[in-house]
Amino acid sequence: MLQSQLFTKIRREAPKDEVAKNAQLLIRAGFIHKEMAGVYALLPLGLRVVKNIKHIVREEMDALGSQEILMTSLQRKELWEETDRWDDEKVDVWFKSRLKNNVEVGFGWSHEEPITKMLIGSIESFRDLPVCVYQFQTKLRNELRAKSGIMRGREFVMKDMYSYSRTEEDHKKFYDATIEAYNRVYARIGIGKDTFFTFASGGAFTQFSHEFQTITEAGEDIVYLHREKKMAINKEVLTNEVLEQLHMKREELEEVKTSEVGNIFGFGGKKCEDLGLFFMDEDGQKKPVILGSYGIGITRLMGVVVEKFADEKGLVWPEEVAPFRVHILSLDNEKDEEVKQSAHTLYQELSEKGIEVLLDDRPMRAGEKFAESDFLGIPYRIVVSKRSLEQSGFELKKRSEEESQVVSKEQLIEKCVSK
């Protein structure tokens, strides 16, 4: 894309009421727009990041054999009454409204109820199992406070997935496969090394739920980390009994601040029983289906990546999520026809190779272009200037490194295409 065409501009200041670092940086860089507290629109650069994260998650969920669907935001009251989750006393994040005929409706803050209900008729016999479905859904949650930027919003994109199994053993097998898939997602997003499988509170259905927690200064959670085992225990469940059960000793654990980037848990058969989703087993018995739930906050992940990698110069994007892979800065292109031509040719050549490139073709001082490029945080920066052309090459620098080097076009393509 030509940067002269991009409608967003880099701003010196974020809105005064914005307190979260992730949102401040993303607003200033033109990735998102603040509609109200906890509600952010995605502008072209931000939408690109979100699409990249969704692409990674989609590939890994598809590989599990999960099928993508898209449920609705509007929710029927009766459905949620069946599991006693309509009442505001029970669920305190509902947005509700009324149809013209005065019938009350809710806006989806979660979707296991409607998805389970939808599957009645599709799951009838043990032969129909297992089934796994997922969606990328805009969740609406009436949060009391929304001060963490895009890490905890009133409106946000979530990948939620639900597995329906015949037995607890089948469920366990799928659950374990999902843990592996989640680990692949975090590795690809660039936070794998600092993300830990964590034991957390299980609620009404199981002893533990499991979280994936990423070490970040901005984190709202405290977990106790066993680096050797690559596992952690959420502070909320750290007791002597739990330590014993998990074969860990308190002195082996390290207290760290983290952000939750995934959450998975089992419901057993209870939820399907409440909603009437049963199957006929081989033995002729009618049994409730075993349900598992698996969430990843997509827009939240973008926030965590910002908090984790941004430095004093601005954003720093890992390669697989970056809005563009390469940022070409064409210096003094309004005065120097040779620079202008050379930059455009390079832009086209890289684009034809399937590399996503942003070309800064604006008439702007070199110093400003450098500063803005650092602020946007695109992984590879290539400078085309009178000087680089004299050296018959291009100046290449990674955003995450200090030193640049002058390379030939062949070297450049090799470096930018391969990881």
Place this chain on the structure above:
Amino acid sequence: MLQSQLFTKIRREAPKDEVAKNAQLLIRAGFIHKEMAGVYALLPLGLRVVKNIKHIVREEMDALGSQEILMTSLQRKELWEETDRWDDEKVDVWFKSRLKNNVEVGFGWSHEEPITKMLIGSIESFRDLPVCVYQFQTKLRNELRAKSGIMRGREFVMKDMYSYSRTEEDHKKFYDATIEAYNRVYARIGIGKDTFFTFASGGAFTQFSHEFQTITEAGEDIVYLHREKKMAINKEVLTNEVLEQLHMKREELEEVKTSEVGNIFGFGGKKCEDLGLFFMDEDGQKKPVILGSYGIGITRLMGVVVEKFADEKGLVWPEEVAPFRVHILSLDNEKDEEVKQSAHTLYQELSEKGIEVLLDDRPMRAGEKFAESDFLGIPYRIVVSKRSLEQSGFELKKRSEEESQVVSKEQLIEKCVSK
């Protein structure tokens, strides 16, 4: 995809309260699930169709230089008060709710207000123009009645686009380019020949708005069609003055029932003026930006395609929007190992060539497989059976044609890959 893995099943009956043919067929075929009147979830097959339609629309909008964004569902009251469209007396499709602090919020039924507001700061000078942005947004509209299935829902996916121009002349140029882009969209979706550029009521801002109307029996509109000029006039504006203005005679016109598949219009400078979006022109004057609005109902288009092409055997999908391009029926595969192997090999070969294939590998009678395949409406059906193997070929039939033919694998690949 293996059909044995697909969780949806074909149903003999649609819900009793469903009166629209498009929703009846799509529910029975497992493309959508009815949550409540006018609110439908997208199941795997339906989501594939919607993704294909979005892909076509995205390519054509990108080619116009339009930039994709994603606004929010939650809307601030103050913003809509600026253009006097918050009051239920003025806009009767709002869903509204309240934050925990009792502040009233709305759910987006349209987005020109928030998008225009968002652009303040990005559009400051004539040098920043033109700008064009679009999104695929889930719109929420509190419709009094919702009886047209996915053709008019309370929750639906819409592509809405907004162009911001310096002058009326620039606006007109972009407007005309968009008409061409829309025509390409409808041609690719398969309804080009029966879709007509139509003069309709312009509302407060211009004399005419323009619609794209597709001839369908299920249509809710009546338009007067000038076949030769490939133009139409909506009944609502058909007067002698209008006929004269458009150089048409009443006797040249043909009355047809149509469905609206697109709607475009200009706002002049009024909307931007109300919302405070001005630019500094070259002459030093502060001027309001000229706004154009361009909508395509994505899920609505799916409904129109169903209504238009479905026959007595079921759905019929045009090639570019079909959930799969090829449907392989493997007959008696549970008994005949050679058939089973041959079908799987073909499935893999076609998939590797990038062709989307659904393989019916279920243990089911041949007659049922044929009937279900017709009902799903995938464009190319390939039968692999003992008989076809004896003829050392594959039986290929297009859904839109009556006759099948036995072809070699090479012929088959050629026919399925090229259009």
